[in-house]
Amino acid sequence: MLLNSFAIRNENLTQEAYLAKYLPPSSVLGTYTDWNDEIYRDAMVKTVDVGLSGGTEKTRYYFGANRYDEQGPLKGNDLLRNSFKLPLEHNITSKLSLNANVSTIFDKGNRSPVGGLNPLLLLPWYTLNNEDGTPKKILGTDVLNNISQNPLYDLPYNSNITKTQTVLGVFSVKYKMFDWLTLSRSEERRVGNACRSRWSQ
Secondary structure (H helix, E strand, O other): OOOOHHHHHHHOOOHHHHHHHHOOOHHHOOOOOOHHHHHEOOOOEEEEEEEEEEEOOOEEEEEEEEEEEEEOOEOOOEEEEEEEEEEEEEEOOOOEEEEEEEEEEEEEEEOOOOOOOOHHHOOOOOOOEOOOOOEOOEEEEOOOOOEEEOOOOOHHHOEEEEEEEEEEEEEEEEEEEEOOEEEEEEEEEEEEEEEEEEEOO
């Protein structure tokens, strides 16, 4: 067994005293918590697409909608996105045409309070819950008096939600002067806003 010889020399500890000081009590040696399983999850991604197209001899259109629902591998990380698009083309004459392409995106994302934690830093004999089943706020203290907080304690009581809405419109007019020459002009407009709401207990 490899021991910390530096600590033994500087603390004047015997091997038995070193093990007694730095090993956890025998009462918890049979306890094992896989913190990767507790902090991460098997995440799912669901997406739905709907499309509709049609038109007349002079007018053509397409409407598309998408719903994207993603669970992040880290518990509490989620993203919901709804997007829509509507390209429209209208031929006023055989030479003059108008085009419009309008798209929108609505995002809602939640950032987990567990982010930034390395599960390898949590000792495997720490347990999530007290004997009565209630969650622990403090997992424990190591021999160096480092306190480990329960990373999942605040998960049901905290949210960090960001909502964004974006509308993009591209409008253009085309004039076909000759078979080999078409003049066009386009204009783009973008409108968006974002808001964040944080709640904690």
